[in-house]
Amino acid sequence: MSAVAADSESLCRHNHFAQPAADRSDYRKYAPSREVDILHLALNVQPNFTNRTVAGTSKLLFKPLGKALHELKLDAIDLTIIDVKGSEAIESYQVAKEQIIITFAKPIPVGKEASVEVSYQAEPARGLFFRTTEMGYKDGETHLWTQGEAMDHRHWYPGYDFPNEKFTSEVTCTVPVGMTVLSNGKLISQNTNSAKDSLTVTWKQEKPHVNYLVALVAGYFDKIEDQYKDIPMAFYVPPSDIKEAANSYGNTKDMMAFFEKEIGVPYPWEKYYQVVVRDFTFGGMENTSLTILTDRTLFTKEFEALRRSDGLVAHELAHQWFGNLVTCKDWSHLWLNEGFATYYDVLYDGHKNGRDTLLYRMWQTANSITAVTNEPKSIVYRTYDKPMEQFSYLAYRKGSWILHMLRSQLGESLYRRCIQTYVERNQFDTVVTQDLNAVIEELSGRSYDRFFDQWVYHAHHPELEAEYSYDATTRLAKVSVKQTQKISDKVLLFEFPLEVQFTGKFGATNVQFTVKEKGEDFYVSLPSAPESVVLDPKVALLARTKFKLPNQMLYAQLNDKKQVGARLNAVEQLATKKDQQTVAKLKEVLNKDAFWGVRVEAAKALQSIHTDEALAALIDSQTQKDARARKQVLESIGGFFSDSTLRTATAALGGEKNPDIIAQAVRNLGAYSTGEVEEILKQQLKSESYMNVTADAAVAAMRTQDNPIYIAPLLAVLKERENKFTTRGFVAGLDALAYLSRNETEKAVVREFLVGLVKHPKEGVKLGAISSLGTLEDTQAVAVLETFATAARESPERTAADKAIAQIRSAKRPSDNLATLRSTLLELKKESSETRKELDTLKKQLQATDPKSGAVKKKK
Ligand SMILES: [Zn+2]
16 A cells, blocks of 8 residues: 555654553454454445445355354444345344354354355445545546555455455446446456346456455546556546546556566466546555556656656555565564565666666665654554554655665575565465565575564664774774664664775775674775775665765765765765855756756755855756756755745746646745735636646645735635645645634634535545634634534544634634734844845955964864
């Protein structure tokens, strides 16, 4: 599963979950006991698109395991059970809060094949979602889709809903004629009824998989069809998106070929279909042979390199092996699904776009992981409350780094053999981390217990402080390394290989040390003093490293054509300097480095240097062929408060064609309260762009400006152009409207508009309107909110309403100082930029009149 379209990230990392108490039996989570071996699941459902309900039967074929079975418990939430039948006599059945308990007249003997069939109806709150015209979706695009992971299928059919059980499955679905029905496996039959108004379709998954991978999509779609070897492939989209479909489908076949070769195991399923749906709750979901994708993954060519679907498409395709063929046994080992999918997306990117791309992505990922200080959770973690909590950066990004370190340490070919063996040995089965550890030990002959213990079963990463010196008499280079992470029962002292690269007149020498103490010195004999010393030049270690080097060494490192890691590290360190020579070097990198990622980082470094020279360097570097660098330069310029920032932003609006870069220019304008800017923002609010990205940016800029003059135009656009916005964009508009209005004395018009949306059939809009009423801080909205807050059943609406009411009650009474404060702040920003200029001039004058001060500094 993936949470965002652009890359594989987790949805939940900003959420805070309740911790179960240590004295409760569910404090640590394990897979439940299996009382039966489930052989087959057959669903037969008929959705009602008008009432947004499902009626059907769920039939399970099973054999009791271990001992004779008296009772069978199935997971089911909020289902109306109509009848339960079975191959064996049923004494009674009982519908509990989250289960159906079926009691048999006589215990079913171990190994005897038996079946139960439950007839039910559901109005699912989760698990199955409708997207219909009545809900505000486009005419002719009504559809439904399901989402099982983690454990949500129990909201629309009864079954065994935990990943430690695999079975074959089939889905039969009856829909109006003209609709497409998609599910796992292969198409078995497709029959129109005698009245020619409905269609019954059956798909069968003949190889076993787990419950959360069962999927159903039904509705009106257009498609692209293709084939890889004898595997049918297709890409379905709502009809109005067919023009863009090929952009996102693009490299799927190439990925298929790459993964088969890289993993060494042929694609295991009947077909590979991808289907794009509206307002999907994640980025993508890898249901066996039927991946569902968010429509945010679609894009037009005008976005250039800024938008791609490859990351998401590769992630979900990699899951067809890692997650679907080999599945984590319980949620504590989720990284065996998500870490692999995340890493194999990066491996494909490296295959397609080169080694620098692969290393840059791992370098960025390492920076984001090591930015978290004192992470107490290990990757394998049992003390969670809800399974969704496990879908965090630990399973995804840190999981991918575990594999990257294994590949770096074992070498590519041994790593590949290990993974192939791991997949072959465990296919159609479930796994825990030890299964991977065992294969690696067996094939490499080396012990990997410590590796998994420190990186996977314990938390955090090494925090290193390194120093370097060279003794000209002994010709010895010395590298001292300290591990400074706080060591506890959760975080270990690490042992790991550390590569150091010395470059000088003697060429390049790479040495590998094994770091294992709290503080150690390493010596290397070199013919002369090196010009540069780089720690971990091949980006093979997950660590936070402080390694201070003189500027000249960092400049030398910028020229390391072979190691992108060396250049990235140098740019990162130079970002903390202020001198003009560094600015000049970074400007050169920004305009000349062969790799776009280094250019992007150089722009960020200039932004954080934040001198006038740095701004001038950025302004001079706007002509960038690669859209990713071009956007970053504009974004970095936006980090400065100056007249020239304002000018570059307005100029970009005139010259740019790329909607994401235009949107960036609009966001940059948010910092400036001038009449001209106000007019531009009002215009952009009505601009036409793919998925309304430039209007979204205008909304964001208006919110930043916090100026009530925007209330009327924003309200008008939200009313008149709702269908131009994505659900997400529209909701951001509602929130901005409420935010701009929160200090007004008269809020009735905005309140009435928002109240009119709290029963919107689009779940996203409904929730957005409820929470915007909280942002509005209007006590007169409490009565409406209470109708949701007092609902008996827990629901997203109730949670949102509770939060909104709390926000209204805790709101400070509007202070008329706020507007004044805002303008004072803007004034201060201007002044501080002028003061800085004056200070810099003074400094320069001082240096000019006192040359000694410069000389002394240099010696240090
Ligand atoms: Zn995933």
